[in-house]
Amino acid sequence: MNARLPSGDVRVRWQPADHPSSRSIGLWLPAILLIAFALTGCGSSERGYGYADNPPSNRTALVAWQEWTRFGRSTVVYGGHVGGYVNRAGLSEHSEPLSSRVGDYWGSCGHPEWNGNTRGRPWSGAFVSWVMRQSGAGSFPTAGRHGQYLASLYDQEFRAHSSAFLLHAPSEYAPKPGDLVCAGTAGPSWRYASPAMAHRRIDNTASHCDVVTDVRGGFIQAVGGNVKNSVTMSLYPTDGRGRLAPTPGKLWMLVVENRAS
Numbered sequence: 001m002n003a004r005l006p007s008g009d010v011r012v013r014w015q016p017a018d019h020p021s022s023r024s025i026g027l028w029l030p031a032i033l034l035i036a037f038a039l040t041g042c043g044s045s046e047r048g049y050g051y052a053d054n055p056p057s058n059r060t061a062l063v064a065w066q067e068w069t070r071f072g073r074s075t076v077v078y079g080g081h082v083g084g085y086v087n088r089a090g091l092s093e094h095s096e097p098l099s100s101r102v103g104d105y106w107g108s109c110g111h112p113e114w115n116g117n118t119r120g121r122p123w124s125g126a127f128v129s130w131v132m133r134q135s136g137a138g139s140f141p142t143a144g145r146h147g148q149y150l151a152s153l154y155d156q157e158f159r160a161h162s163s164a165f166l167l168h169a170p171s172e173y174a175p176k177p178g179d180l181v182c183a184g185t186a187g188p189s190w191r192y193a194s195p196a197m198a199h200r201r202i203d204n205t206a207s208h209c210d211v212v213t214d215v216r217g218g219f220i221q222a223v224g225g226n227v228k229n230s231v232t233m234s235l236y237p238t239d240g241r242g243r244l245a246p247t248p249g250k251l252w253m254l255v256v257e258n259r260a261s
Contacts, residue, residue: 060135061177064211064223071231090230127225137260151203164260170252174242184253
């Protein structure tokens with residue numbers, strides 16, 4: 001009599017010992033993500049550059065920075081990209097309530113009837129005048145034209161009526177927050193002219209000024225009005241001493257040192 005051996009189906013699955021299971025991956029996943037998050041800096045608010053900047057401490061710079069934020073942070077970078085900043089559009093002067101805000105700037109110069117929709121009325125000078133008044137720089141001469149208030153500042157300094165604002169050639173002085181950086185069609189030719197000639201050249205050739213809000217990373221950050229139909233921050237390169245470097249499309253005329261606010 002032949003004995004029958006019991007039969008059965010035996011299956012063996014091999015798994016490498018060093019291959020993590022899906023369960024172990026699930027246990028480690030939160031830690032892995034946390035490490036990656038920290039390494040990339042995505043969760044950090046302390047990086048201190050680009051559009052996560054803290055407001056400036058200087059009063060004049062702060063007022064200009066707040067208006068830049070109000071208008072959507074329009075930005076122009078001379079150099080393409082730096083420190084988290086890139087060229088970007090902001091909100092237009094033609095839209096409300098920003099058109100009326102431009103009217104506030106003009107109101108500081110005695111023209112409350114003008115606003116962001118008034119044709120033929122560039123408002124960059126009115127913006128600077130409004131910023132200075134809001135920051136408490138009471139000795140700053142308000143005017144809608146850059147040349148007008150700059151020539152008045154020159155006269156004040158020359159006659160020693162005020163030392164709150166000092167005018168420098170771009171090669172003489174490194175701007176700081178609260179100062180003005182100004183371009184013009186004749187450059188710094190006023191610097192060694194007679195007082196009467198210097199007044200005329202400043203008044204007739206100044207074209208635009210921005211309020212400096214920060215200086216770092218080889219760039220001056222400066223906010224101006226009526227740039228790209230908005231309040232815009234421009235990033236201008238500096239030389240090794242922190243002074244304005246040659247900038248495409250800009251003929252630097254002077255820097256106004258602000259000692260008032």
